[in-house]
Amino acid sequence: MRNVSIIGYGCTKFGEHWNKSFRQLIAEAGIEAILSAGIEGKDIEALYGGSMASGRFIGQEHIGALIADQLGLNPIPATRVENACASGGTALRSGYMAIKSGEYDMVAVGGVEKMTDVGVEQAAIALGGAGDQETELFHGASFPALYALMARAHMDKYGTTEEQLAAVSVKNHHNATLNPKAQFQREITIETVMNSGYIATPLKLLDCSPITDGAAAVILCESEKAKKLCEQPIEIIASEQTSDTLSLAARESLTETKAAKIAANRAFERAKLKPKDIDFAEVHDCFSIAEILAIEAIGFCEQGQGGKFTEQGNTALDGQIPVNVSGGLKAKGHPVGATGIAQAVEACLQLQGKAEKRQVKDAKIGLAHNVGGSGATCTLHMFKALEGKN
Amino acid sequence: MRNVSIIGYGCTKFGEHWNKSFRQLIAEAGIEAILSAGIEGKDIEALYGGSMASGRFIGQEHIGALIADQLGLNPIPATRVENACASGGTALRSGYMAIKSGEYDMVAVGGVEKMTDVGVEQAAIALGGAGDQETELFHGASFPALYALMARAHMDKYGTTEEQLAAVSVKNHHNATLNPKAQFQREITIETVMNSGYIATPLKLLDCSPITDGAAAVILCESEKAKKLCEQPIEIIASEQTSDTLSLAARESLTETKAAKIAANRAFERAKLKPKDIDFAEVHDCFSIAEILAIEAIGFCEQGQGGKFTEQGNTALDGQIPVNVSGGLKAKGHPVGATGIAQAVEACLQLQGKAEKRQVKDAKIGLAHNVGGSGATCTLHMFKALEGKN
Numbered sequence: 001m002r003n004v005s006i007i008g009y010g011c012t013k014f015g016e017h018w019n020k021s022f023r024q025l026i027a028e029a030g031i032e033a034i035l036s037a038g039i040e041g042k043d044i045e046a047l048y049g050g051s052m053a054s055g056r057f058i059g060q061e062h063i064g065a066l067i068a069d070q071l072g073l074n075p076i077p078a079t080r081v082e083n084a085c086a087s088g089g090t091a092l093r094s095g096y097m098a099i100k101s102g103e104y105d106m107v108a109v110g111g112v113e114k115m116t117d118v119g120v121e122q123a124a125i126a127l128g129g130a131g132d133q134e135t136e137l138f139h140g141a142s143f144p145a146l147y148a149l150m151a152r153a154h155m156d157k158y159g160t161t162e163e164q165l166a167a168v169s170v171k172n173h174h175n176a177t178l179n180p181k182a183q184f185q186r187e188i189t190i191e192t193v194m195n196s197g198y199i200a201t202p203l204k205l206l207d208c209s210p211i212t213d214g215a216a217a218v219i220l221c222e223s224e225k226a227k228k229l230c231e232q233p234i235e236i237i238a239s240e241q242t243s244d245t246l247s248l249a250a251r252e253s254l255t256e257t258k259a260a261k262i263a264a265n266r267a268f269e270r271a272k273l274k275p276k277d278i279d280f281a282e283v284h285d286c287f288s289i290a291e292i293l294a295i296e297a298i299g300f301c302e303q304g305q306g307g308k309f310t311e312q313g314n315t316a317l318d319g320q321i322p323v324n325v326s327g328g329l330k331a332k333g334h335p336v337g338a339t340g341i342a343q344a345v346e347a348c349l350q351l352q353g354k355a356e357k358r359q360v361k362d363a364k365i366g367l368a369h370n371v372g373g374s375g376a377t378c379t380l381h382m383f384k385a386l387e388g389k390n
Numbered sequence: 391m392r393n394v395s396i397i398g399y400g401c402t403k404f405g406e407h408w409n410k411s412f413r414q415l416i417a418e419a420g421i422e423a424i425l426s427a428g429i430e431g432k433d434i435e436a437l438y439g440g441s442m443a444s445g446r447f448i449g450q451e452h453i454g455a456l457i458a459d460q461l462g463l464n465p466i467p468a469t470r471v472e473n474a475c476a477s478g479g480t481a482l483r484s485g486y487m488a489i490k491s492g493e494y495d496m497v498a499v500g501g502v503e504k505m506t507d508v509g510v511e512q513a514a515i516a517l518g519g520a521g522d523q524e525t526e527l528f529h530g531a532s533f534p535a536l537y538a539l540m541a542r543a544h545m546d547k548y549g550t551t552e553e554q555l556a557a558v559s560v561k562n563h564h565n566a567t568l569n570p571k572a573q574f575q576r577e578i579t580i581e582t583v584m585n586s587g588y589i590a591t592p593l594k595l596l597d598c599s600p601i602t603d604g605a606a607a608v609i610l611c612e613s614e615k616a617k618k619l620c621e622q623p624i625e626i627i628a629s630e631q632t633s634d635t636l637s638l639a640a641r642e643s644l645t646e647t648k649a650a651k652i653a654a655n656r657a658f659e660r661a662k663l664k665p666k667d668i669d670f671a672e673v674h675d676c677f678s679i680a681e682i683l684a685i686e687a688i689g690f691c692e693q694g695q696g697g698k699f700t701e702q703g704n705t706a707l708d709g710q711i712p713v714n715v716s717g718g719l720k721a722k723g724h725p726v727g728a729t730g731i732a733q734a735v736e737a738c739l740q741l742q743g744k745a746e747k748r749q750v751k752d753a754k755i756g757l758a759h760n761v762g763g764s765g766a767t768c769t770l771h772m773f774k775a776l777e778g779k780n
Contacts, residue, residue: 023524047633054519055445059527061519062474065766068633069640075652077631078767079480082470084452090469094484100491129444129451134413137449241467243437243458250459262465376455377468 003223004099005233005386008037009345014214014333015183022058022114025215027070029338030110033217034071038229041071044219045104047078048094050087050111051337056126058114067110084130085286087111088216088340089241089370089379095220096239105222111341112215123211127336130373132247144208144287146248146374148200151289153254155202157304160292162202164307166193168288169206169330171316176327178317178358183212183333207288212333216341218348223386230388234348237365238267238382246376255304259378260297260369267367267380268299275299278321278382279363280350282343284371285328291315294369295323298380322360325350340370340379351385393613394489395623395776398427399735404604404723405573412448412504415605417460419728420500423607424461428619431461434609435494437468438484440477440501441727446516448504457500474520475676477501478606478730479631479760479769485610486629495612501731502605513601517726520763522637534598534677536638536764538590541679543644545592547694550682552592554697556583558678559596559720561706566717568707568748573602573723597678602723606731608738613776620778624738627755628657628772636766645694649768650687650759657757657770658689665689668711668772669753670740672733674761675718681705684759685713688770707748715740715748730760730769741775 010032012025020028026049034041049067054060064078083090088111095109115123128137131146154160170190176182188206196205226233244259245251252258268274275298283298285291292306300321301309309315315323326332326346329339347366349355355363366383400422402415410418416439424431439457444450454468473480478501485499505513518527521536544550560580566572578596586595616623634649635641642648658664665688673688675681682696690711691699699705705713716722716736719729737756739745745753756773 021524053445053451055443055516058523059515059519060523061443061472061516062521062636062763062766064473064480065633065762066522066636069636069766074634075632075649077483078473078633079484079631080472082451082472083454083468090454093467094469097491097493098487100493101487102490103487125449126445126451129449131452132456133448133450134411241469242465243455243468244464246452246456246459259465372455373452376452376459 002100002102003235004096004220005223005226005235006218006344006348007221007226007230007233008033008219009348010036011181011216011342011345012214013181014212014335016116017213022112023070025114025213026067026110026112029215029217030071030108033219037219039219041073043106044073044076044108045106046076046098047073047108048091049080050091050340051080051113052082052084052087053126053129058117083377084372085336086340086370086372086377086379087337092340092344092381093239093241093379096236099220099222105225107220108217109220109341110215110217111338113335113337114213115211115335116213120211135247135249144200144203147287147289148203149248150254151202154289157255160307162194163190164311165207165288166190167311168285168291169193172285172324172328172330175317175325175358176331179327179332182327182331183210184331203287209286209329209334212335214333214335214338216338216345218341218344227386227388232352233386233388234351234383235386236381237384238271240267241379244376246373248374257293257297257375259375260294263378263380264298267382271382273365277365278367279365280322280325280360281367281369282326282346283323283369285324285330286334291323298369317358325358325360343368343370344381347383351383392490392492393625394486394610395613395616395625396608396734396738397611397616397620397623398423398609399738400426401571401606401732401735402604403571404602404725406506407603412502413460415504415603416457416500416502419605419607420461420498423609427609429609431463433496434463434466434498435496436466436488437463437498438481439470440481440730441470441503442472442474442477443516443519448507473767474762475726476730476760476762476767476769477727482730482734482771483629483631483769486626489610489612495615497610498607499610499731500605500607501728503725503727504603505601505725506603510601525637525639534590534593537677537679538593539638540644541592544679547645550697552584553580554701555597555678556580557701558675558681559583562675562714562718562720565707565715565748566721569717569722572717572721573600574721593677599676599719599724602725604723604725604728606728606735608731608734617776617778622742623776623778624741624773625776626771627774628661630657631769634766636763638764647683647687647765649765650684653768653770654688657772661772667755668757669755670712670715670750671757671759672716672736673713673759675714675720676724681713688759712750715750733758733760734771737773741773
């Protein structure tokens with residue numbers, strides 16, 4: 001049985017990078033990852049790159065080959081994977097399986113999106129391709145509208161309030177003030193959120209994650225080898241991926257994310273852990289309601305109680321289960337293809353005790369939850385630190 | 391050591407499907423594959439879908455989830471892979487590695503492209519995203535132009551003639567007359583090709599593969615299990631993938647496809663075979679010159695001799711090494727994401743003796759060579775039939 005660990009990682013600052021191209025962003029993250037692993041490019045045997053809509057954003061497909069070329073890694077096999085906003089998490093799982101397969105011992109995994117080269121309207125249309133183009137986007141249902149339906153249903157069924165949704169954004173903005181790579185490093189209040197304009201009721205501007213440029217990368221290595229190369233490899237102790245219907249209308253429920261529930265159950269079973277064993281989690285808060293759905297699906301709180309649980313401070317940095325300590329998609333930023341890898345990078349920083357001002361005390365086990373579309377793809381990973389070389 | 395076999399396959403007719411959508415095409419191929427494997431949807435544990443530019447062609451990303459949804463396979467993990475025109479071959483290799491990893495025993499792999507919903511100009515721009523957008527497409531170098539450069543260099547260096555290039559198209563059109571699923575089921579002559587208009591000198595209209603709609607799918611299974619389920623599983627005896635620089639200008643040579651050479655060498659080594667052991671090959675003839683470069687890279691003839699080798703009839707259906715017996719990309723058609731999977735389907739038909747009028751006599755070992763862009767990705771697979779259940 002081969003296991004897989006992260007031995008190096010890199011992440012650009014997230015934000016509006018008017019002076020950096022897609023290529024520069026992924027090269028920056030990739031080189032940082034290679035250097036932090038203490039390896040050379042020639043040690044890498046294969047590459048997976050997650051990017052959602054590079055065709056629509058920068059007119060470029062064939063992203064796997066582009067990254068290998070940019071990093072001077074030819075002729076290694078290089079593959080782009082695309083699962084909408086879960087492209088990063090899927091790339092991570094693809095690299096994990098490539099090592100499990102015995103074909104490779106060392107694999108680079110990256111995620112990147114350059115979203116600001118097109119206008120906001122064009123970006124919204126590109127992102128709409130994560131949902132069901134025929135039954136949703138074509139009729140005008142962009143992503144804020146889809147998540148607004150879920151939020152409204154959750155409010156109706158469980159009494160979740162707009163203030164509770166706002167509490168997600170307030171917490172994540174606070175965490176982002178402690179993260180020098182975050183897009184929005186400023187505090188907001190419940191009032192700021194409540195007074196921001198409606199995008200799709202009940203979701204307001206500050207319930208929504210931003211349009212972001214950024215890239216992240218990790219170096220994966222078979223765990224036995226990793227222990228010889230690295231002082232503190234971060235082992236992937238569970239990796240799961242699931243799917244659900246593409247369109248929201250076809251789901252059994254608007255208030256539960258079934259793919260995430262199944263992924264979480266399987267991951268806990270595989271890792272022989274329970275939700276209470278998790279010390280921190282990076283979850284997919286593309287909208288405030290998405291974080292509430294996520295913490296319920298993973299089992300950090302009861303179904304329907306995510307709003308109250310958040311409002312009570314349980315998911316704060318010093319709470320019972322710190323969620324999105326990086327600032328999350330809301331405040332760290334959401335370069336869609338990079339997000340799933342950036343979550344893994346945060347897990348490494350926390351588990352190695354390098355997260356500085358936002359360090360979770362005694363962090364032993366981390367979790368990353370990455371969603372594509374309105375929930376049609378979910379990837380879920382768990383991480384823990386190993387003892388490596390001295 | 392786990393091995394991987396194909397136990398079922400399906401392929402739509404290739405052509406201009408004005409009355410079928412992307413979803414219908416992949417559902418048709420997928421259902422055919424599931425039925426031919428004699429399994430049920432619930433037996434499938436994971437899915438990989440290859441599609442190059444669905445965002446530009448139909449406004450839809452998140453193709454993995456879409457296919458799983460269309461085929462009623464939720465909640466299995468479903469992943470889109472995109473490596474330009476090698477998306478299909480890459481999906482095949484991804485499924486192969488997923489079974490090798492021990493995570494799954496049975497995996498569905500599909501490829502699909504719906505290219506005719508946009509105009510030809512828009513299609514050319516989308517396809518240009520397979521090359522280097524910044525240094526090629528942006529400056530007007532579309533794919534015919536890139537391959538024209540390779541053709542001209544080959545003509546200059548080795549004396550290859552336009553008539554020799556034409557011989558590739560004539561042969562592939564002939565083979566397509568024997569394939570009821572081919573887009574162009576009609577004979578052409580050297581004169582027809584020579585008299586077709588120049589697209590990018592020296593390449594003429596009939597040197598170029600068409601814009602095509604289509605889908606193909608295969609069901610992969612761990613080989614020991616496959617032998618119990620299937621009368622004649624088709625084992626993947628070699629699977630390789632390589633990369634090269636994205637832009638043509640950065641290559642060491644215009645007259646050799648390095649990624650294909652490396653992939654072929656590794657595959658022959660892994661399978662303990664030589665080029666003379668191959669009984670037929672499906673190669674990536676997106677342009678006539680591409681087939682010549684392919685047969686040289688694989689080693690069916692000497693470097694530089696591909697034109698003459700073809701003109702002499704060595705790659706004909708009754709020649710020394712039949713190449714593109716299906717009609718190839720040129721005449722069977724080239725729905726880019728589907729092509730690599732359709733090549734595997736042809737390999738299955740040939741090795742099971744079911745290729746009817748285009749059956750290669752005593753076909754024991756088949757090869758499939760799939761290229762992305764102007765050669766920045768290459769996948770290469772070899773297949774042979776196993777004895778299964780009686």
